Amino acid sequence: MLKILANIGKNLISKPYTSNYPFTPYQHFPGVRADVTFDGTKCILCGLCQRSCPAECILIHKEQEQIEYLNTQCIRCGYCVRVCPTNAISQNEVYTKPSRQRLTVYTKVTNENAPVIKKRMAAEAAKKAAAEKPATAGTGPAKPAGEKKVDEKKTSA
């Protein structure tokens, strides 16, 4: 009992351990595993990360040449980082703030070594060469890299 009394006395004069969270942000330790970012210049759209992801939060759209990353679904296990053959995926130390909506990050792949892109470029080049017509730039509703967008359709989930 006396020990507890001494302890609460000590607690009273020491600084509170808790912090005023949203106003004083939490300082993570170095090496924390947080959000995953994709390097569009290195990715070869092989799809290993999609297959290895336990949370199924990575979707590789080969046709559209982009990576869809469901931020709020990711468990930050870092397995994709491990399996990536080109080190295109990196895990940074910044967490995304909690959100009411699903956050989806689209990354446009621009690596010319990617087989899909190579094939398309080759096909385009062939087409260009064949028809000598002006080529259309890009396919589909591609979004710029690294931009976070709210997926309107899934907000109700």
Place this chain on the structure above:
Amino acid sequence: MDGLLLLSLTVLVPVLFGIISYLVPGYNLKKYAVILCALVLSVASLLILYNGPQNLTVESINIGMSLPVSTIIIALDFLLLLVFLYFGYKDREYKVLGLAVLQLALLAYLELFVAGGEEAGITFVIDDLSIVMCLIVSLIGSLILLYSIGYMKGDKNVSSFFLIMMVFLGDMNALIFANDLTWLFFFWEGTTLCSFLLIRHYRDEPSIKASDRALWMNLLGGIALVCGIILIEMMYNTRFLSELFTAQATMPGALSFLPAAAIILPFAFMAVGAFTKSALMPFNSWLTGAMVAPTPVSALLHSSTMVNAGVYMLIRIAPLILIFGGGLLSTVITIVGGFSFMFCALLALSQTDSKRILAYSTISYLGLIAMCTGINTWLAITAAVALLVFHAVSKGLLFLCVGEITHIIGSRDIEQMQGLIAKAPLVTVITVIGLISLMAPPFGIFVGKWLAFQSASTFTQIGWSLVAIFFIIFGSIFSVFYYSRWAGKLLATKPAETAPPAHHDWYMEIPLIILAAGIFVSVALTTIFFTQLIDLPDIYGQEPGGLVVGEVLRSAFGGFSPLMFLILFIVILLIPILIIRVPKTSLTPTYSCGTGKEPDIGGGYFETLIGESKLLKYLNPIGILLLAILFLAVLL
């Protein structure tokens, strides 16, 4: 008005109507006889109240007829004892047989050897206390009579039931007014007979057993009483209660081996007689056993007649004890009363049968009254009289409510009364009023307890102040415990439960409504009651009227205004009742940890800890020990 007429109205008329209702055929005719009797009785008691105190001598009774009334009474007395003998023989109840024979012998001794001649005296006294008692007996008794018309419909022994009920009321009135001790003894034994017959109304195994137990215990009390009377006649040389105040005490030669202080021995005997009648602690089992009788009988026994006779006797002899210097005797009476108050409340806590709860609570409140008579100051006696009145009203009401509830749900178990307010709102609300009136300020019982607490908090009058306070506190809190649990059970409804169309039996419900109104009226009239109706003997030095300052009761220790608090209480409950509206849309089931299951609610009576089987084992010997101490206190 002529005292004799009033007396015959309250004593003989009920007996007469009883015989009429016994003789007339058909339930309807009986019903009218009963209603008429109730009306006459109520009016007669009110007339007595209006007429005020007066004395009646045996001569005035003899007027017109040269009947030797006293002799007839004595003859009837012997007849009564022979009836007890007969029942004892019939039921093979040897305790009854033995006690009846003993009593017969004592009575014969009293009449043949001790009786101090036929000197004239005041046979009946109508004073303030007996008026109050008469009001209780007649008004509440009449209401119970009315109620039993509804309750006893279809019973096969109904004729004898009404006869005994009415004889009982008449007998009780006579007992209250009796001043001649031999007469008093006859009426005393008369109540024993009536209660005995009423308890065995159903003529089945448990009721015969219970009635036999009631009989032998009351016969024991009768023996104590007759001993007391013999000793009074020997020591004080009078047989009139009113003359005892001025009597000279002399120790007769036959008893000279006793110490000088034994001059109050007769009062100790009378107190023991009172204890048996009021079913205080060692004798409690007859009253709880009497619950096998029909509910109106229980109501009658508990609220207005039988048990009140005991504490009435205690209030009567309290000033005498004070006069003849029985301070120690008073203290022991305090302890016995307080002991019953606390431990019967504790026993009531472990009961589920509503009538047993009420029975134990009756004993406990009678214990409180006895305790007040033991404290024996003017404040305490005032408290005792107040408690007697308020308790009779509340307890009568509750018993009648329980009877009605038994008719509705077919059970007396308070577990079965869960959520009764949805089924029978009127009777439930009245029951809750009755329950609250027994535990919460500012109702009458609280006024009594408040006075008792104050009188117990003085160290000069009784040496055992702390013990007395201790008993009062614990007894009150235990009673709060079981009453509030019961009241809560009555009120517990499921969400959105709707009431089925109620069936009303007005013969049963009108007495309930009148009594419920009586609770509020009696509290509102507390101050008038104190100034007008309680008259203490001069020995106490102060009148209860001295308590009243305007609308406030103010003693030397504190003040309290029943009327103001009653208004506040009603306002406190009425405001929310009127304001709160429950929209149907916000109704929701109770929290059951997400399972959505309706919980079963019940249990928690601590049977293993404080059940009857556990406690009575110890309490009965302690009660008997206390009785022994009572006599020791007188003799040493």
Place this chain on the structure above:
Amino acid sequence: MITLDDPIIWKIAFPAVMLILAPIIGGLLIGIDRKLTARLQNRAGPPIVQPFYDVLKLFGKEDKIVNKTYLVFAVAYLLTVVLSTGLLLFHYDLLVITFMFGLSFIFLVLAGYSVRSQFSYVGSNRELLQMLTYEPILLLVVFLDRLVTGSFQIDAIWSFTEPAKTEPLLYTLPLALLALFLILPIQLRKSPYDIAEAHQEIAQGPVTEYTGKFLGLVTIAHFYEVFFVLWFIGLYFVQNWAVRIGLMALAFLFSIVIDNVTARLRVDQMIRQVYIIGLLLIIVNLAYILITGKWIA
């Protein structure tokens, strides 16, 4: 001109003002309690006015109601607590005040019983057991007060020894005050005797089923209770305001510290401890005043 010495100020105006201020003071005290408890636990804790935010928020909430009866009793509970606080402030009979305060608990218990909910039922049972525990001690303390002052009236506390006229109750009844400290956790619903509202066992006890504004009313009643209990303790030194407030603050701090250094006890343990220690304290104190002859018949 009404001056500060005028009895009217101290008899009517001051109590009336205090009665209005009582919930605010009580709420602030609870806020301080929460802040201080948090600091004792090395947390930052909520702002001091948090209880008022809570009540305001409760009043804006949707009602979820089981039946009408328990709501009636909730309001009756609040009104009775206010009434007993008023009686205490206006110097009424101490015995009546104690019983009125007990009546408020009876209303709470009836409220708990009349909802037919599992935790309310158990909570009400426990509330009754708590009442069984603390009420005897409280009444015995009142009895001791009466013995020393010669009357149950609060006014008598100011002038109970006619020649000296200034002797505080604290000097004659120190152990009775300790007994009051002993039952303080029960009245303030704090550890180790907060068994009726033990949320780890029975959710919130008798108030489990309250929502919205009725829970707000119960909370306000609790503010009044805190004020009542501390003011009652303040009666032990009425001669000096500084000491009087100091005594109340001491009682308050005592309850907080005890709350923080003890676990909650079981019902049987609570009854045993409070009865043994409390009765012992009271009997010793009674013996003391009897021996020193500082009592009035």
Place this chain on the structure above:
Amino acid sequence: MKTTIQFGPQHPVWVEPLRLKLTMDGEIVKDCELEAGFCHRGLEKKFEWDYNKGAYLSERICGICTQHHSTCYCTAVEGTMGLEIPRRAAVIRTIMLELERLHSHLLAIGLTLESIGFENLFMLCFRNREIVLDMFERTTGNRVLHGINIVGGVIRNIGPEMAKELEDFCDIMEKRCLDLKDMILKSYTIRERMQGVGVMSEQLARDLCVVGPVARGSNVPYDIRAVAPYVLYNEIKVKPIVETSGDCWARSVVRVRELFQSIDIIRQCIPLLADAGEDIFAKSKTLPEKEYFTRVEAPRGELFYYAKGKKSKEMDRIKVRTSTYGNGPGFVPLIKGSHLADVGLITITFDPCIGCFDR
């Protein structure tokens, strides 16, 4: 005539859903009925997929003993492949396991204290636990679900700097735990509430086959680390901590004493890091094909994983028997006849993990 109380699934004393149907007489529990399965997620079926992902999945069976689950899973799968993990990985796993035992026990002690209404020490326990979580964040990068174990080893190394930090951590932690122990063991009210409450006799413990601190509190010296050593426990000898009285107090004291045991084991492991090779991961050359089972002493007791491969990347069958599953039936005889106030306490001293229980 009796009150029935649905104790849970949403009850303040348990964070997780479990239902006890109590039949009460006043304050005394007369009968008790246990019902679980409110958060059954079908995880054993889900395990029939890529065995590499299984490590992450097994972590999610329970939020408190994630490390034990994943270690047990990984060891089982490695067994089916006949894979030997590098020594350094084994050391790191051991350290992580003991760190986790530390935080799990602190949580259990804290919750026990909270269940008897001792808020202050509850806060203290959780504050101390916060330090362990910080340590986890520093070493693995995550606070709760660490994701450090994979089949074949671990993914994060503990370098010399980190080892130094771990040593400092051990010192701080030991001091804090000593304080905590003093406060708990010497508190009158805690003793009053816990001693003699929920007594599980040695015979009953053996009959019901309870495991972990519950068994050890009842004088059954059953500790997988001693009985069937895994990872590094061959070298680091563990003596089971046993209390004899079998009540809530004994179970809590076992946990308190195991805090010091864990700190001691971490201290023994740190020097081993220096000698171990740099390898923390061994790549498997085969696919799982055999049957294998592993047992691990989780903070709550014995944890059992059975794994069966089918010569493909996907597993054929994983069977998990968690410690709470073994301890669960132990509640019922203890709760019968106890006070309602002790129901929460008794269950919490079993440290029930309903996530484990239901899977």
